Amino acid sequence: MAVRADDIPVPRGRPRLAGRVREWLDQESILGPVFVTPALLLLVLLVAYPFLMALYFAMSNAFIGRPSEFIGIRNFVRLWDSDAFRQTFQNAFVFTGIAVAFKLVFGICLALLLNEQLWFKRFIRGAVLLPWVIPTALSTLGWWWMFNSLYSVVNWTGIAVGFMDPPGPNWLGQKYYAMTAVVTVNVWRGLPFFAITILAGLVAIPRELYEAAEADGAGPVARFWLITLPLLKPVLAIVVLFSTIFTFSDFNIVYVLTRGGPINSTHLFATLSRVVGIDTGRIGEGAAISLYLFPLLVFVVWAQLRFVRKQAY
Numbered sequence: 001m002a003v004r005a006d007d008i009p010v011p012r013g014r015p016r017l018a019g020r021v022r023e024w025l026d027q028e029s030i031l032g033p034v035f036v037t038p039a040l041l042l043l044v045l046l047v048a049y050p051f052l053m054a055l056y057f058a059m060s061n062a063f064i065g066r067p068s069e070f071i072g073i074r075n076f077v078r079l080w081d082s083d084a085f086r087q088t089f090q091n092a093f094v095f096t097g098i099a100v101a102f103k104l105v106f107g108i109c110l111a112l113l114l115n116e117q118l119w120f121k122r123f124i125r126g127a128v129l130l131p132w133v134i135p136t137a138l139s140t141l142g143w144w145w146m147f148n149s150l151y152s153v154v155n156w157t158g159i160a161v162g163f164m165d166p167p168g169p170n171w172l173g174q175k176y177y178a179m180t181a182v183v184t185v186n187v188w189r190g191l192p193f194f195a196i197t198i199l200a201g202l203v204a205i206p207r208e209l210y211e212a213a214e215a216d217g218a219g220p221v222a223r224f225w226l227i228t229l230p231l232l233k234p235v236l237a238i239v240v241l242f243s244t245i246f247t248f249s250d251f252n253i254v255y256v257l258t259r260g261g262p263i264n265s266t267h268l269f270a271t272l273s274r275v276v277g278i279d280t281g282r283i284g285e286g287a288a289i290s291l292y293l294f295p296l297l298v299f300v301v302w303a304q305l306r307f308v309r310k311q312a313y
Contacts, residue, residue, distance in 0.1 A: 057287035064281035075288035085289065088267040092293070095179065095268060096247045099186045103243060104236070106187070107194025112228075114195065115202045125196075132192035136252040143185045144257055147171035175265040178258050182266050185253050190246070194239055201235035202228070234308050241304040245297060269293060 024030055058075055062068035079085045114125055131139065146153045148171075155168030171177045205228065213223050251270035254260060260267035260275065267275075269289055277286015 054287045054291055057283050058291050060284050062283040062287075064283060068284065071284075075284050076292065079285070079288060079292065084264045084267065084272060087264045088269060088272045088289075089292075091179070091264075091266060092248060092268050095183060095186070095250075095266075096244060099183050099190070099247050100240060100243050102183070102187045103190045103194045104240060106191055107198055107239075108232075110191065110195040111198035111202055112224075114199050125199075128195055129192045131189050136189065137256055139189065140185055140253050140256040143181075143188075144172070147181050147257070149173060172258055173262055175262060178262060178266050182254050182257055185257065186247060186250060189253070190243055193243065197239045198232065198235060201232045205231050237304050237308045241301060244300060248293060248297065 057068070059070060059072055060068040061071050061075075110128065114121070114128065118124060145151055149155075149167075152168060152171065154171065155164060158164035159166055159168055169177045171181045209227050210223055213227055218226065248268075249270055250268055251274070254266055254268050254271050255274070258266045260271045264272075269292060273286045273290040275286075276289060277283050
């Protein structure tokens with residue numbers, strides 16, 4: 001005789017574990033924290049904890065090999081007595097301002113070019129990303145060979161075309177040439193980020209706006225100033241914000257090319273912090289240098305996000 005499923009006795013007591021877990025996860029108050037917890041743990045371990053430790057060291061006289069004592073903001077005040085720090089403070093703003101300005105202008109131009117109908121457009125877009133994809137230290141090492149006073153391809157090319165007099169400038173050994181070199185490498189590396197991000201904004205602009213403006217007699221320049229640039233403002237604000245933060249905290253390019261020299265002329269906060277905190281063992285002063293611009297960057301982020309919010313609404 002066939003046995004029906006209804007005739008099979010079901011053990012009573014506790015329900016199946018899978019069913020209980022499923023019912024438990026169906027609750028929004030439970031499922032949300034479960035998904036957020038891994039990201040929260042990463043932020044606490046990789047961002048919050050190192051930041052709090054840096055803040056603690058910056059307010060102490062921590063030195064390698066001896067106990068530290070709390071001294072408040074004394075490290076931040078003493079930094080202004082250092083010629084190297086004052087030079088670094090100036091370098092950071094000059095380096096960031098020039099590099100971000102060039103990346104913004106060249107990024108818009110490159111994005112407009114990539115938005116046109118080109119042969120092998122997908123290949124070209126992929127090739128544009130190479131400077132940003134290649135590891136920073138590896139690509140900067142190649143630039144170090146190009147700027148080296150003995151093997152400089154830049155000098156050889158400039159002399160060959162008549163732009164320079166032999167033997168050419170010492171790019172990494174003279175103050176202004178060294179700053180030019182590190183700015184050039186930073187612009188070369190950061191340009192793809194600008195170009196691809198701005199290109200995404202260009203693709204999102206409706207073509208009907210350009211067609212209507214062209215029908216009204218607007219030329220390419222007028223269409224750019226009246227349509228493209230206003231609609232790109234939110235995208236430009238975000239990309240400039242990220243680039244400003246990344247450029248202020250740049251380390252690899254300067255450290256590989258010049259080590260902050262010559263005579264501290266290319267030191268940034270990250271490189272000077274490494275030299276003071278690691279090479280000389282003054283951990284407290286090194287941490288203070290690394291955190292010096294934190295309030296300013298917080299204000300920059302707040303101002304940029306407020307601008308983006310106004311543009312969105």
